[in-house]
Amino acid sequence: MEVTQRELVTMIHGMLFGGFFLLALFGALVLLLDRFNPDRSNSDRIAVGISPAQPAPRWQTLYLIAMVAAGWAAVLSGATIVYPWYRAVAPAGADLALYPQRLLMSHPTTAGWHNFGMEWKEHVAWIAPMAGTMVAWVLLKHRAAWNAHRAVRTTVLGFAAVAFLAAMIAGGWGAMINKKAPVQGGQSYQLMGSTK
Amino acid sequence: MTEIKLVPQNPANGPIAAAVLACGIGCFLLGVLAVAADGSKSLAAALNFYHPTGPLSGVTSVAIALWLICWTVLAARWRNKTLAFARVSAFAFLFLALGLLLTFPPFGDLFLGR
Numbered sequence: 001m002e003v004t005q006r007e008l009v010t011m012i013h014g015m016l017f018g019g020f021f022l023l024a025l026f027g028a029l030v031l032l033l034d035r036f037n038p039d040r041s042n043s044d045r046i047a048v049g050i051s052p053a054q055p056a057p058r059w060q061t062l063y064l065i066a067m068v069a070a071g072w073a074a075v076l077s078g079a080t081i082v083y084p085w086y087r088a089v090a091p092a093g094a095d096l097a098l099y100p101q102r103l104l105m106s107h108p109t110t111a112g113w114h115n116f117g118m119e120w121k122e123h124v125a126w127i128a129p130m131a132g133t134m135v136a137w138v139l140l141k142h143r144a145a146w147n148a149h150r151a152v153r154t155t156v157l158g159f160a161a162v163a164f165l166a167a168m169i170a171g172g173w174g175a176m177i178n179k180k181a182p183v184q185g186g187q188s189y190q191l192m193g194s195t196k
Numbered sequence: 197m198t199e200i201k202l203v204p205q206n207p208a209n210g211p212i213a214a215a216v217l218a219c220g221i222g223c224f225l226l227g228v229l230a231v232a233a234d235g236s237k238s239l240a241a242a243l244n245f246y247h248p249t250g251p252l253s254g255v256t257s258v259a260i261a262l263w264l265i266c267w268t269v270l271a272a273r274w275r276n277k278t279l280a281f282a283r284v285s286a287f288a289f290l291f292l293a294l295g296l297l298l299t300f301p302p303f304g305d306l307f308l309g310r
Binding site: 075079080083084087088115116119120122123124126127130131133134137138141142144145146148149151152154155156158159162166 | 207208209211212215216218219222223226227230246248249250252253255256259260263281282285288289292295296299300301302
């Protein structure tokens, strides 16, 4: 069982960074929905004009930082490592299997995977870490204002939902395009010995 | 034990408004640059910061830089202010929606008259 260098890096980009980011964003959405109506147990403090500014628990801080890091790692590794392999120009007579964009564009029935799918994915993907960063920053740095203003909670929830949608679009198209024209090549690594 | 700080019930929402609006503007600028680079060969060449990635490198780098600059400037201006958040939020969502639309290839093509 072997894997090529480009396949391995593509897996790290999509399944490790992208996959974790998508899962973590969904978790953040659940967290935001759970905390949408802040705890009213401190009603006596609210009644005298002060409210509790409980800092985010340590696990939430680490979780949100890891989520944002995974999001940026996904788009940066995609744009600077995987995408150049995808869009590389094939020399005359080359095997197009090593040039995914050229392979897709070589036939009218597959050109849409690039012209529509990749063109959408390569741009919309960036909206997810941008919005995810803003959401995490508000939750970590401005929890008191987030607790105090319903409009803030609604807005942050909306941006988190859009970040999730953008990440889903990018991840979904990435997975489908990589099935149609996989990024492959480079050195081969043996992951497991042959069963024979 | 978790520490609980007591703060005024209506803390300034300016820093959050700055973050939200800057994020919306950043997403909008990403969409604008993506469509503009698609429609103009000279702009695409100018945005080709990293040749293996092509114009996408410049489109995303410039959009992120503008987003962060916008965030920094707005955060400095609104540091201690309490704003009409619903209004700021409406503009932020409008920019975000336009940014999303502009990254959608059929909409970009329509915009470029293709």
